[in-house]
Amino acid sequence: MRSCGIFESDRGRIINSPAIRRLQQKTQVFPLERNAAVRTRLTHSMEVQQVGRYIAKEILSRLKELKLLEAYGLDELTGPFESIVEMSCLMHDIGNPPFGHFGEAAINDWFRQRLHPEDAESQPLTDDRCSVAALRLRDGEEPLNELRRKIRQDLCHFEGNAQGIRLVHTLMRMNLTWAQVGGILKYTRPAWWRGETPETHHYLMKKPGYYLSEEAYIARLRKELNLALYSRFH
Numbered sequence: 001m002r003s004c005g006i007f008e009s010d011r012g013r014i015i016n017s018p019a020i021r022r023l024q025q026k027t028q029v030f031p032l033e034r035n036a037a038v039r040t041r042l043t044h045s046m047e048v049q050q051v052g053r054y055i056a057k058e059i060l061s062r063l064k065e066l067k068l069l070e071a072y073g074l075d076e077l078t079g080p081f082e083s084i085v086e087m088s089c090l091m092h093d094i095g096n097p098p099f100g101h102f103g104e105a106a107i108n109d110w111f112r113q114r115l116h117p118e119d120a121e122s123q124p125l126t127d128d129r130c131s132v133a134a135l136r137l138r139d140g141e142e143p144l145n146e147l148r149r150k151i152r153q154d155l156c157h158f159e160g161n162a163q164g165i166r167l168v169h170t171l172m173r174m175n176l177t178w179a180q181v182g183g184i185l186k187y188t189r190p191a192w193w194r195g196e197t198p199e200t201h202h203y204l205m206k207k208p209g210y211y212l213s214e215e216a217y218i219a220r221l222r223k224e225l226n227l228a229l230y231s232r233f234h
Contacts (some may be wrong), residue, residue, distance in 0.1 A: 007080040010180045014087045017174060019094040019167050020045075026098055041093050052089035056082045080179075088183030095163030107158040117156045120149040121194070150192040150212055157191040159208040166210075169217050178224040185209060185221070188230040201230045 014020060023042035039047075060069070060078050069075040097103035116129040125137045125145075135152055137145045164184055168174045187209030189197060197205040210218045227233065 004077075004079050006177055007083045007180070010176050011083050011087055013174050013176065014091060014180075017172060019172060020090065023093060026093075026096065041096065045090050045093050048092060049086050049090040052085045053082060056085040084180055084183050087180060091164060091168070091184050092186075093160070093164075094167055095165070096160035097158070097163070100160075104158055104160060108156055111156045111158070115152045115156055117149075117152040120145075120152050149194070153192040153194060154190075154212045157208045159187075159191065161186040162191055162208045162210050162214075165214050165218070169214055178221055181221060182225050182227070182232070185218070185232060188232065190215060190218075198230065204232065205230060 020042070023045055024040050026041040060074065060081065063069045063072060063074065069078070074081055097107060099106070114131045115135060119128045119130060120137060125139055128137050130136045130152065135148045137148060161184070165181070168176055168181060168184070187204060187207045188201065189205035189207065189209055191208035191211045193205070193208070221227070222229070
């Protein structure tokens with residue numbers, strides 16, 4: 001089937017991408033561990049890939065036993081199903097910075113010290129301490145000010161999963177299928193989100209899932225995969 005070839009193409013681009021190769025330069029937990037068996041991010045991701053492959057095969061096996069493959073639309077898509085799960089597992093850490101969550105915190109602290117996103121919510125505008133002139137709020141420019149608020153919040157909320165979406169779409173332009181990218185959309189809250197998250201989606205929105213630069217792309221992904229707003233399923 002042609003669809004099988006499409007997902008095989010996804011697989012090849014992912015495995016051969018610089019984003020995957022770079023994982024071998026990042027440790028999983030300890031940056032200076034004496035243990036010779038310490039895992040790099042690449043080793044960890046390959047282990048997760050195998051776990052995902054096993055789970056996918058088990059699901060398909062049980063559906064086949066229950067004669068439910070056709071009911072779920074998987075009777076001719078078992079190969080793509082396995083591949084999507086495998087590659088999603090392999091890619092799950094590609095957006096993580098060096099030092100993992102500590103790296104995320106360092107990046108966010110650096111931006112907060114310069115952009116002061118909390119000032120963008122207060123009045124008067126003359127108290128805005130943002131050191132980037134183009135992002136400083138100005139009287140009489142409310143439509144632009146709202147964009148400036150979003151950008152400042154966005155920059156101060158670096159997150160590895162959101163960076164993964166940026167890598168595959170914007171930075172490396174891997175041209176993956178919607179289904180494959182949907183497999184790495186872990187969180188559904190935009191990085192510029194301000195205020196409380198809906199109680200029904202608290203887990204999915206507890207961290208940023210994508211940046212302002214990918215907002216239109218994620219909107220298209222939701223449409224193509226028929227996803228409900230801020231959800232990972234219909």
